[in-house]
Amino acid sequence: MRILLDIANKNVRSITMKAARFYDRGDIRIEDIPEPVVEPGTVGIEVAWCGICGTDLHEFMEGPIFIPPCGHPHPISKESAPVTMGHEFSGVVYAVGEGVSDIEVGQHVVVEPYIVADDVPTGPGDKYHLSKNMNFIGLGGRGGGLSEKIAVKRRWVHPISKDIPLDQAALIEPLSVGHHAFTRSGAKAGDVALVGGAGPIGLLLSAILKAKGLSVIVTELSSARKQKASESGVADHILDPSEVDVVEEVMKITDGRGVDVAFECSSVNKVLDTLVAATTSAGVVVIVSIWSHPATVNVHSVVMKELDVRGTIAYCNDHQETIRLVEEGKIDLEPFITQRIQLDDLVSKGFDTLIHNNESAVKIIVQPRIS
Numbered sequence: 001m002r003i004l005l006d007i008a009n010k011n012v013r014s015i016t017m018k019a020a021r022f023y024d025r026g027d028i029r030i031e032d033i034p035e036p037v038v039e040p041g042t043v044g045i046e047v048a049w050c051g052i053c054g055t056d057l058h059e060f061m062e063g064p065i066f067i068p069p070c071g072h073p074h075p076i077s078k079e080s081a082p083v084t085m086g087h088e089f090s091g092v093v094y095a096v097g098e099g100v101s102d103i104e105v106g107q108h109v110v111v112e113p114y115i116v117a118d119d120v121p122t123g124p125g126d127k128y129h130l131s132k133n134m135n136f137i138g139l140g141g142r143g144g145g146l147s148e149k150i151a152v153k154r155r156w157v158h159p160i161s162k163d164i165p166l167d168q169a170a171l172i173e174p175l176s177v178g179h180h181a182f183t184r185s186g187a188k189a190g191d192v193a194l195v196g197g198a199g200p201i202g203l204l205l206s207a208i209l210k211a212k213g214l215s216v217i218v219t220e221l222s223s224a225r226k227q228k229a230s231e232s233g234v235a236d237h238i239l240d241p242s243e244v245d246v247v248e249e250v251m252k253i254t255d256g257r258g259v260d261v262a263f264e265c266s267s268v269n270k271v272l273d274t275l276v277a278a279t280t281s282a283g284v285v286v287i288v289s290i291w292s293h294p295a296t297v298n299v300h301s302v303v304m305k306e307l308d309v310r311g312t313i314a315y316c317n318d319h320q321e322t323i324r325l326v327e328e329g330k331i332d333l334e335p336f337i338t339q340r341i342q343l344d345d346l347v348s349k350g351f352d353t354l355i356h357n358n359e360s361a362v363k364i365i366v367q368p369r370i371s
Helices: 054-062 172-185 200-211 223-231 246-253 269-278 299-304 319-327 343-356
Strands: 002-006 011-024 027-034 042-051 088-096 108-111 149-153 157-159 192-196 215-219 237-239 259-264 279-287 308-311 337-342 363-367
Touching (some): 011 343, 027 343, 054 343, 088 149, 088 172, 108 172, 157 319, 172 259, 172 308, 192 269, 200 215, 200 223, 200 319, 223 237, 237 246, 246 269, 269 279, 269 299, 337 343, 343 363
Parallel strands (some): 192 259, 259 279, 279 308, 337 363
Antiparallel strands (some): 002 011, 011 027, 042 088, 042 149, 088 108
16 A cells, blocks of 8 residues: 655545556556545445456456457446456445445445446346446456455445455355356256366355255366365265266266256366256256357257256346355355465466466465555
8 A cells, every 4th residue: 555645634645555457468467556436325345355266367368358458448337458357355344435324334245246337227136137238347347356445336235244254255256156057047955966167166156056955966177176176065976077977977876867957167068068968858057157269069969858058147136145155154165265365466376376277276365455
């Protein structure tokens, strides 16, 4: 934090803060930028922790994707690169804007990081996550969690119990992705689910499925991620496709029936093929991951088994239930955090590790502000 002495007012005030700024593919810079202004209807949050998401990695390696390129401002945020990154974050309220009466300074919060038009309703049943020009805080503008502070519109701020440690709370956003995928699937307690890929989203989705009473089979190549699936208790069976025929093993586990529901969390076509083959007739296959390339699917199998193949994006009124599951102790987020780093080390110890040495990491979270 940079401090400036205001001679006229005889007080010391903060005027800039550290932030991770995306300029272009492969170009993220840690810079000093102005602190946000807490305007009417917004909440000022001092960021505690922010997770590095797979989407952030895609932006760094292949972007801009969600991030509006320089000179091409987003139609709602009116911002373009450079933008502050980070959309999986927790923090403590340090200020509330005029008109905000149900949030208090000192409260612990997480953010549902949407950018949607002001006239888009966000009540039960409203599909605001599919609204025109939807984007995300930390990608499409409006600040980000990879900074010391952020000001967010009240409707996207969710209070949490102080019983949830703030480092773990940074995982509530990706956990909500898993909850929405579960909701989209129509699965229910007693069903058997197959999760293709045990990266952060696959693991957190599996945690949701277990909390909801499903039996969970996970397929994964990475030894570190297989170990995490085992030690976190989110999988009843863990199958390595380099060691076994996953479809054959699934049929053994399910007495020849196949799984009721399958979740694709890898962006790998072979995984999608396996899920289609392992899902029972009239079952559901949900595509959770973001694909940066075209995919194929065995349409004949889909037709002959009357499978439903569904997409899912982010979350929609999922945060409240997700927070409740954590607050009630039905999901423990601590096992999924493998590294904690400082903002200055974002690229060298964060992005580079996840891109080049992901066997050593599952979820890396970043502390933007040194305590």
